[in-house]
Amino acid sequence: MIPPGAWQLLRGDSGYPECLERTPRPPAVLYGVGDPGLLVPGLGVVGARKATPYGLACARRFAGWAAAAGVVIVSGAAIGCDLEAHTAALDADGSSVAVLGCGADVDYPACASKVLASLRRCGAVVSEMPWGSPPHRRAFVPRNRIIAGLSAAVLIVEARLPSGTFTTADLAADAGREVLAVPGSIHAPESLGPNRLIRQGATSITDISELADELRALGIAVEPPGAPGRIPSGRDPLLRALRADPMRVDDLARTFDLDIVTATRRIAALEQAGEVVRYPDARYGVPVRETQRRYNQSVGEENPRVP
Numbered sequence: 001m002i003p004p005g006a007w008q009l010l011r012g013d014s015g016y017p018e019c020l021e022r023t024p025r026p027p028a029v030l031y032g033v034g035d036p037g038l039l040v041p042g043l044g045v046v047g048a049r050k051a052t053p054y055g056l057a058c059a060r061r062f063a064g065w066a067a068a069a070g071v072v073i074v075s076g077a078a079i080g081c082d083l084e085a086h087t088a089a090l091d092a093d094g095s096s097v098a099v100l101g102c103g104a105d106v107d108y109p110a111c112a113s114k115v116l117a118s119l120r121r122c123g124a125v126v127s128e129m130p131w132g133s134p135p136h137r138r139a140f141v142p143r144n145r146i147i148a149g150l151s152a153a154v155l156i157v158e159a160r161l162p163s164g165t166f167t168t169a170d171l172a173a174d175a176g177r178e179v180l181a182v183p184g185s186i187h188a189p190e191s192l193g194p195n196r197l198i199r200q201g202a203t204s205i206t207d208i209s210e211l212a213d214e215l216r217a218l219g220i221a222v223e224p225p226g227a228p229g230r231i232p233s234g235r236d237p238l239l240r241a242l243r244a245d246p247m248r249v250d251d252l253a254r255t256f257d258l259d260i261v262t263a264t265r266r267i268a269a270l271e272q273a274g275e276v277v278r279y280p281d282a283r284y285g286v287p288v289r290e291t292q293r294r295y296n297q298s299v300g301e302e303n304p305r306v307p
Helices: 053-068 081-091 110-122 137-149 164-174 189-199 208-217 237-244 249-256 260-272 289-300
Strands: 006-010 029-034 042-046 073-075 096-099 124-127 151-156 178-181
Touching: 029 110, 042 053, 042 081, 042 137, 042 164, 053 073, 053 081, 053 208, 053 237, 073 081, 081 096, 081 110, 081 237, 096 110, 096 137, 110 124, 137 151, 137 164, 151 164, 151 189, 151 208, 164 178, 164 189, 178 189, 178 208, 237 249, 237 260, 249 260
Parallel strands: 042 073, 042 151, 073 096, 096 124, 151 178
Antiparallel strands: 006 029, 029 124
């Protein structure tokens, strides 16, 4: 049964994404649930299924910040970095698109059901596979070309060698998209992919300012944080910033052009509401328990079986 809010776009239709049209082998049909208006060049954020805490934190930091700045986050809803990127975008009240290797109405992986439900309401879930199609391992590489096609740039957070994540980088390059990568330890297998990509010419991304510069260079509008003032916490730009990247009070004050007293008061209000906590290094950010839980889940569900 086709879910409420479902739609399909044929290649050549007026609403078919132009960014997909300009890629090798555009899908003949795109099935989706949610807002088709989000199928514009965004930021692809992909990474390892067996993500490390470092990888999860990087996916959350960069995807959360970009979503808060108005950039659509594109990923594959896989366990690990992909789910963390989608979740960060939703937590930042931003927009995100999940591209599946099964029908757009199918919840896969099962642990992503809540995130996919949220994306169908507040973002979009798309696939080139007909409604009800079960996941199949041969569908995931073709799925990755759609992730690349819907992205102006693809950020590789973590990837072993070989891996499907590394394949997405190759497909992005073939489609003429910018390939970005987060460097990691030379001792970490999960960082072999990004480190090799950087050696091959991918742009290294180590902080928010570098990502912002790359997005602006690609013509993607990055919205300013917004004027200071009393704002409901769910829409508070300070909270959105801290969800994406924990900061000290003085750094937050500089970012938002606030005096230190005002910044301290705003932080205190968010802390009292339970939205942020103070870390041992004096930075403020969201509680870390949820990120640790997702890491434990990713380790326990590596390489889920598909028919």
